[in-house]
Amino acid sequence: xxxxxxxxxxxxxLARTQGLSFTDxxxxxxxxxxxxxxxxxxxxxxxxxxxxxxxxDALSEDRMPGARWFAGATLNHAAQVLRHADAAAAAGRxxxxxxxxxxxxxxxxxxLSWPELRAQVGALAASLQRLGxxxxxxxxxxxxxxxxxxxxxxxxxxxxxxxSVCSPDMGPVAVLDRFRQIEPKVLIAVDGYTYAxxxxxxxxxxxxxxxxxxxxxxxLLLPWLDAGVxxxxxxxPLRPAYRFDALAGGDEHLDPLPLPFEHPLWxxxxxxxxxxxxxxxxxxxxxxxxxxxLQVLHGDLRPEDRFHWYSSTGWIMWNCQVNALLAGAxxxxxxxxxxxxxxxxxxxxxxxxxxxxxxSFVGAGAAFYASCLKAGVRPQQQGxxxxxxxxxxxxxxxxxxxxxxxWQQLPAVDGAPIWISCxxxxxxxxxxxxxxxxxxxxxxxxxxxxxxGAAVQAYGxxxxxxxxxxxxxxxxxxxxxxxxxxMPLRFWNDPGDRRYRESYFDMYRGPNGEGxxxxxxxxxITPEGGAxxxxxSDATINRHGIRMGTAELYRAVEALPEVLDSxxxxxxxxxxxxxxxxxxxxREGLALDAALQQRLRQAIREALSARHVPNEVFQxxxxxxxxxxxxxxxxVKKLLLGAAADTVFKRDAMAxxxxxxxxxxxxxxxxxxxxH
Numbered sequence: 001x002x003x004x005x006x007x008x009x010x011x012x013x014l015a016r017t018q019g020l021s022f023t024d025x026x027x028x029x030x031x032x033x034x035x036x037x038x039x040x041x042x043x044x045x046x047x048x049x050x051x052x053x054x055x056x057d058a059l060s061e062d063r064m065p066g067a068r069w070f071a072g073a074t075l076n077h078a079a080q081v082l083r084h085a086d087a088a089a090a091a092g093r094x095x096x097x098x099x100x101x102x103x104x105x106x107x108x109x110x111x112l113s114w115p116e117l118r119a120q121v122g123a124l125a126a127s128l129q130r131l132g133x134x135x136x137x138x139x140x141x142x143x144x145x146x147x148x149x150x151x152x153x154x155x156x157x158x159x160x161x162x163x164s165v166c167s168p169d170m171g172p173v174a175v176l177d178r179f180r181q182i183e184p185k186v187l188i189a190v191d192g193y194t195y196a197x198x199x200x201x202x203x204x205x206x207x208x209x210x211x212x213x214x215x216x217x218x219x220l221l222l223p224w225l226d227a228g229v230x231x232x233x234x235x236x237p238l239r240p241a242y243r244f245d246a247l248a249g250g251d252e253h254l255d256p257l258p259l260p261f262e263h264p265l266w267x268x269x270x271x272x273x274x275x276x277x278x279x280x281x282x283x284x285x286x287x288x289x290x291x292x293x294l295q296v297l298h299g300d301l302r303p304e305d306r307f308h309w310y311s312s313t314g315w316i317m318w319n320c321q322v323n324a325l326l327a328g329a330x331x332x333x334x335x336x337x338x339x340x341x342x343x344x345x346x347x348x349x350x351x352x353x354x355x356x357x358x359x360s361f362v363g364a365g366a367a368f369y370a371s372c373l374k375a376g377v378r379p380q381q382q383g384x385x386x387x388x389x390x391x392x393x394x395x396x397x398x399x400x401x402x403x404x405x406x407w408q409q410l411p412a413v414d415g416a417p418i419w420i421s422c423x424x425x426x427x428x429x430x431x432x433x434x435x436x437x438x439x440x441x442x443x444x445x446x447x448x449x450x451x452x453g454a455a456v457q458a459y460g461x462x463x464x465x466x467x468x469x470x471x472x473x474x475x476x477x478x479x480x481x482x483x484x485x486x487m488p489l490r491f492w493n494d495p496g497d498r499r500y501r502e503s504y505f506d507m508y509r510g511p512n513g514e515g516x517x518x519x520x521x522x523x524x525i526t527p528e529g530g531a532x533x534x535x536x537s538d539a540t541i542n543r544h545g546i547r548m549g550t551a552e553l554y555r556a557v558e559a560l561p562e563v564l565d566s567x568x569x570x571x572x573x574x575x576x577x578x579x580x581x582x583x584x585x586x587r588e589g590l591a592l593d594a595a596l597q598q599r600l601r602q603a604i605r606e607a608l609s610a611r612h613v614p615n616e617v618f619q620x621x622x623x624x625x626x627x628x629x630x631x632x633x634x635x636v637k638k639l640l641l642g643a644a645a646d647t648v649f650k651r652d653a654m655a656x657x658x659x660x661x662x663x664x665x666x667x668x669x670x671x672x673x674x675x676h
Contacts, residue, residue, distance in 0.1 A: 003302070005300050005438040005439050006296045006297055006300050006301070006302065006438070007297045007298070007300070007437070007438055007439075008438075008439070010046055010297055011028065013042075013045075013046050014042060017042075017045070018038075018042065025437060025440065025449060025529070026529055028452065029449065029450055029452055032452040032453045033453060033454070033455035033481075033482055036058070036059050036062065036453070036482060036483070037057050037058045037059045038058075039058075039452070039453055040058040040059065040069070040070075040289060040453065040485060041057075041058040043289055043292065043293055043453075044058070044070075044289070047289075047292045047296070049075060049080065049288070049289075050075065050083075051070075051072075051073040051074050051075055051261075052074045052075075052258040053072055053073065053074045053258070054072060055070055055071060055072035055073035055261075056071070056072065057071070058070055059483070062483065063483070063514060063515070064482070064483040064487070064505075064514060064515040064516070064517060065483075065487070065488075065497065065500060065501065065504075065505060065515055067483035067485075067487070068262075069261060069262065069285065069286060069485045070261040070262075070285055070485075071261070072261075073260075073261040073285060074258040074259060074260055074261065075258065075259065075261065075284060075285055075288065076157065076158060076160075076256040076257060076258060076259050076284060077154075077157045077265055077284045077287060077288055077326075078121060078154040078155075078157040078158035078256040079158070079255075079256035079258075080288050080326055081154060081325045081326055082114075082117070082118050082121065082154075082256065084114065084303070084325070084327075084328035085114040085115060085117070085118045086114075087303075087328065088114045088303065088328055088330075089113060089114045089115050091303075091304075093114070093303065093304065093328075093330055094111040094112065094113055094114070094330050095112050095113060095114045095116070095117040095325065095330060095331070096111065096112040096117065096147045096150060096330065096331055096332075096333060097109055097110070097111050097306065097330060097331075097332045097333070097357040098110055098111075098112070098146060098147055098332065098333040098334070098335070099333075099334055099335075099353055099356065099357075100146075100194065100334075100335045100336055101194055101195075101196075101197065101335070101336035101337065101349075102194070104334070104336070104349065104352060104353055104356065107356065109353075109356050109357055112147045117147075117150075117151065117154075119253065120151045120155075120248045120249070121151055121154045121155045121158060122155075122158070122253030122254050122255065123247070123248055123249060123250040123251070123252065123253055124151060124152065124155035124244075124247055124248040124250075125155040125156075125158045125159050125253075125254040125256075126250060126252040126253055126254040127242075127247035127248070127250055127252075128155060128156070128159060128161065128186065128247075129159060129254060131186065131217075131218050131242075132185070132217070132218075133156075133159060133161050133185060133186060134159075134160075134161070135159065135160030135161065135257070135259070135263070136160065136161070136162065136264070137161045137162065137184075137185045137186070138161070138162045138164060138182045138183065138184040138185060138267070139152075139156045139161045139162070139163055139164075139184060139185065139186045139187075139188065140163075140164045140165065140166070140179050140182070140184040140186070140187050140188070141153075141163070141164070141165040141166070141187070141188040141189065141313070142165075142166055142168050142175065142187065142188070142189035142190065142202070142206065142209070143165060143168065143188060143189065143190055143222070143313055144167065144168055144190060144193045144224070144312070144313060144335045145311060145312060145313055145318060145333050145334065145335045146224075146333060146335050147333060148222055148244060148245075148248070149165065149313055150322055150325075150331075150333075151248055152188050152220075152244075152248075153165070153266075153322065155248075157256070157265060157266075157284070158254065158255070158256035158257065159254070159257065160257055160259050160263060162182075162264045162265070162266060162267055162281070163265065163266040163267070164178070164179065164182060164184070164266060164267040164268070164279075165313045165314070165318075166178060166179070166313070166314055167312040167313045167314035167315075167609075168189075168190055168192070168193045168200075168202050169193065169195060169200070169312065169314075169609050169610070170314055170608065170609055171205070171605075171606045171607040171608060171609070172205050172208050172209050172607070173552070173555060173556060173607035173608070174552060174607060174608050174609070175205075175209050176209060176212055176213070177276050177277055177552060178269050178277055178279065179209070179213060180212065180213065181276060181277075181279050181492060181493060182267055182279055182492050182493075183215040184213065184215055184216055185215060185216065185217050185218070186216065186217065186218045186219070186220065187206075187209075187210065187213065187216045187218075187219050187220070188219075188220040188222070188244060189202070189206050189219065189220070189221060189222065189234075190202065190221075190222045190223075190224040190225070191203050191206075191221065191222070191223055191224055191225050191226055191229045192224060192225035192226070193224060193225070193335070194225070194335075194336065195336060195337050196336070196337040196339070196340070196341055196342045197337075197340075197341030197342060197343070198342065199225055200225075201225060203229070203233055203234070206234055207233070207234060210234060210239070216239060217239055218239065218240060218241075218242065219231070219234045219239065219240070219241040219242070220241070220242050220243075220244045220247060221234060221241050221242070221243060221244060222243075222244035222245065223243075231243060259284055260284075261283065261284065261285030261286075262283040262284075262285060262286070262489055263283060263284050264281045264282070264283060264284075264489060265282050265283055265284045265287050266281075266282055266287075266319070267279050267280065267281055267282075267492055268280050268282065268316060268319065268427050268430065269427070270426065270427040270428050276551070277552065278491055278499065278503060279491055279492035279493070280427065280428060280488045280491060280492075281488055281489045281490050281491065281492055282429075282430050282486060282488060282489065283485075283486075283489050285485065286484075286485035286486035286487070286489075287319075287323070287430055287486055288326060289485050289486070290429070290430065290431040290484065290485060290486035291320065291323035291326050291430075291431070292326055292327060293431075293451070293452060293453065294320070294423075294425075294431055294432050294435060294451065295307075295320075295323060295324055295326070295327055295329075296327050297452060298421070298423075298432070298435040298436045298437070298438075298449075298451055298452075299361070299390075299392070299421060299435075299436060300390065300419075300436070300438040301324060301327045301329050301361070302327070302329065303327060303328035303329055304329075304360075305324075305327075305329040305330070305360045305361060306329070306330045306331075306332055306357055306358055306359045306360050306361075306387070307321065307324040307329050307330065307331050307332065307359070307360070307361050308321070308331070308332035308333075308334070308350075308353070308354060308357065308359045308361065308362050308363065309321040309361075309362075309363035309364065309392060310334060310338055310350055310362075310363065310364040310365075310368065314609075316426070316427040316430055317363070317394065317395075319430055320430070321333075321363075332353070332354070332357040332359050334349075334350065334353045336349070337349070338350045338364065338368055338371075339371060345375065347368075347371050347372045347375040347377045348372075348377050348378075348379070348381075348382040350362070350364065350368070351372075351377065351379040351382040351383065351385065352382045352383050354379075354383070354385060354388065355382055355383025355384050355385055356383060358384075358387040359387065359388060360387050360388060360389050360390070361388070361389065361390045361391070361392065362388060362390075362391055362392070363391070363392030363393065363394070363421075364392070364393065365393070365394065365395035366393045366394070366395055366397060366398040366399070366402065366422075367395065369393060369398065369402040369405065369406060370399060370402055372405070372409075373401060373402055373405040377409075378409060379409050379410055380409065380410070380411065385410065385411055386411055388410060388411065388413075388418065389413045389418065389419065390413075390418065390419045390420075390421055390436075391406055391410065391418055391419070391420050391421070392420075392421045392422070392423065392436075393420065393421075393422045393423075394422065394423045394424060394425075394432075395542070397445065397532070397533055397534070397535070398420075398422050398445070399445075400444040400445055403420060403442075403444040403445075404444075406418065406420055407420075417442075419436070419438065419442065420442050421435065421436030421448070422434075422435075422436070422446075422447045422448075423435040423436065423447065424447060424521065424531070424533045426519065428487075428488065428503075428504070428519070429484060429486045429487045429488065430486050431451075431454075431484070431486050432451050432454075433450065433451060433454045433456045433478065433480060433519065434447040434449070434450055434451060434454075434456065434531045434533070435447060435448070435449065435451045436448050436449075437449040443526075443528065443530055445532060446526060446528075446530035446531060446532055447530060447531045447532070447533070448529075448530055449529060449530065449531070450525075450529075450531060453484055454480060454484060455480055455481040455482035456478065456479070456480055456523070456525075456531075457470050457471075457476075457478075457479050457480075457481060457525070458470070458471040458472075458474065458475065458476035458477065458478065458479075458523045458524060458525050459471065459476045459477045459479045459508060459516075459518075460474075460476050460477075462507055462508050462509075465509060466507065466508050466509035466516075467508065467509060467510075467511065468507075468508050468516070471524075471525070472525055472527070473524065473525065473526060473527055474524060475522050475523070475524045475534055476522070476523060476524070477507070477508075477518055477519075477520075477521075477522070477523070477537055478518070478519040478520070478521040478522070478523035478533075478537075479508055479516050479517060479518050479519065480516075480517040480519065481510065481516055481517075487517070488500060491503075501515075504517045504518055504519070505517065505518070506518070520536055520537050520538045521533050521534075521535070521536060521537060522534035522535055522536075522537050535571075535578075536570070538634060541553065541568065541570040541580065541612060542570055542578070543570065543578060543580065543611045543612055550567075550568055550631075550633060552607075552608060553566075553568055553582075553604060553608060553612060554566055554568075555607070556603045556604050556606075556607035556608060557582070557584065557600060557603060557604065559603065560599060560600065560603060561587075562586050562587055562590050562596060563584050563585070563586060563587075563600075564585045564586060564587055565584070565585040565622070565623045566582060566583065566584045566585070566623065567582075567583045567623045567624070567631050567632075567633060567636060568580060568581070568582045568583070568614060568633075569581065569633055569636050569637040569640060570637075571637065571640055571641060579615050580614045580615050581614060581615060581616050581617070581618060581640075582600070582614035582616070582617045582618070583617075583618050583619075583620045583623065584600070584617060584618070584619055584620070585619075585620060585621065585622060585623060586619055591619070592617065592618070592619040597617050600617055601613050601614070601617075618666070620659070620662055620663075621659060621662065622656050622658075622659035623659070624636060624649070624654060624656065624657075624659055624660060624663065625654065625655045625656060626654060626655065632649070632654070634648075635648040635649050636663060639663060639664070639667050640663075640666075640667050640670065642667075642671065645660060645663075645664050645667075
């Protein structure tokens with residue numbers, strides 16, 4: 001007999017402790033978004049969280065932005081993780097199971113026990129404290145998806161330092177665009193990484209990054225490619241380098257410090273269409289509550305589970321995977337390519353890893369499942385997947401044929417097709433607006449529900465007062481009308497919260513003028529209570545679940561002397577992979593030949609990542625711009641998605657309306673090809 005779902009346990013808890021009962025999930029959801037104080041307090045009690053100081057209400061200031069949560073409460077994310085160590089160790093459960101590409105090729109994996117995790121976190125925290133790291137200092141990392149990165153994050157959290165990480169496949173431009181904004185005191189980095197069978201040395205990149213980060217006082221180097229690498233290559237006056245493993249293996253230990261509920265935990269980055277990436281600050285308490293709600297109630301995560309979500313450290317899903325430790329579960333980390341070596345693609349890689357670690361839940365971006373389907377992968381031929389009881393997907397819509405492939409290719413659970421939990425949320429609040437509903441029907445193309453505590457609606461176009469009409473079974477803007485504890489505390493170095501407000505609260509207002517969060521996704525709420533995401537409603541690039549602002553790509557492309565101007569759009573279609581064309585204006589007399597195309601692609605790959613290389617590059621005479629000189633990314637995107645030009649372009653508000661003819665013809669040719 002199957003164990004009861006965690007959501008059922010929560011409903012029983014509400015009935016037992018508060019006398020609350022609900023006829024169905026919809027009724028529970030409506031209570032959770034109307035009685036915010038009671039709902040979030042109930043989660044605190046259900047998950048048995050502890051505060052070292054007394055507090056009263058969950059929500060003392062109900063406004064958005066600027067809600068005040070759990071005023072007076074103290075806790076620490078790392079302490080909430082490590083409180084499970086003794087019970088998990090007694091039950092023989094590891095904290096982390098992991099493998100690299102080379103280890104997996106040998107059929108090997110490694111474990112980090114809960115006592116080892118606690119000891120390494122405590123030792124590294126004590127070492128960082130000796131180096132002068134204090135509450136509020138920023139510690140940044142250039143690390144892959146390995147246990148050392150988890151240890152480093154938890155050590156920073158335990159001190160009250162603020163964590164921020166970039167994946168080592170990100171180029172120096174993207175790294176500096178992020179880290180320069182927050183002026184870190186310490187940098188933790190690997191000397192290189194391996195991906196798709198290729199070893200990539202990063203020592204020169206690190207030296208270049210350090211040369212433009214004068215705030216860094218100490219470097220912690222983790223030899224990953226070369227055990228004998230000389231850390232003094234990164235040393236400079238007043239900026240010595242240390243071996244990471246020596247500091248994490250010390251004898252002195254520091255316990256996590258109690259911190260205010262809203263003390264900053266980490267800074268993550270979500271890019272808009274202009275300017276530098278947005279440095280988003282989240283708090284300890286909000287992340288703990290949102291993570292437990294999402295992972296346990298909507299993900300049905302239990303302490304005995306082994307949770308794997310394939311991710312790089314540059315994607316918010318890395319943070320979400322680490323947060324599974326908050327529930328006392330084991331996490332399974334794979335460092336490498338999900339598609340195997342470049343010269344011999346192998347989309348069975350992650351399934352072998354799942355079998356080797358006895359994973360009970362596997363998650364990935366939707367494109368991964370599409371790649372498996374196209375490659376004809378048969379997961380159950382890769383190993384024993386009988387422990388698997390759930391599959392997750394995010395980053396873009398999961399195609400109907402991928403649902404069928406998962407159901408056909410993965411083992412049934414208790415006689416029923418395996419549960420598919422598709423989620424949609426964002427880096428912006430490190431959570432999900434839409435998610436899984438354990439035990440409920442799964443419909444192709446739909447997420448099962450709006451998450452508890454998330455007052456999500458689809459809104460039509462705003463009126464003159466900024467008010468939007470609620471749409472049912474129609475596509476509209478995804479909005480959230482009530483605050484959530486994991487929404488950003490602020491953006492780093494954002495005087496008056498100007499950029500924060502412009503990013504989410506510039507379109508809609510509530511009936512009393514209050515803020516309404518606009519997320520930037522097209523959404524349809526279905527009559528069954530499910531939800532469908534149709535892609536981004538703004539011009540942010542969302543490649544394989546990792547968002548990158550167009551401004552970052554332009555800086556890389558337009559640095560080439562041949563390029564005068566450029567425009568990129570990411571076209572996301574429901575159930576199909578995204579298509580990202582790049583349009584460039586070249587200097588007089590130049591043509592877009594193969595050599596220049598290669599240079600453009602290489603510039604993007606080096607400055608950003610391979611994920612952000614466009615599908616195709618086209619030479620155009622001009623880029624559509626407004627009279628004020630802004631690139632018209634969103635109108636071009638809508639045109640290429642099928643909208644009529646006159647409905648998305650205001651020609652009299654353009655500086656160069658004559659250039660639209662080329663784009664209209666391009667859109668027509670694409671539509672004709674799609675029709676055939």
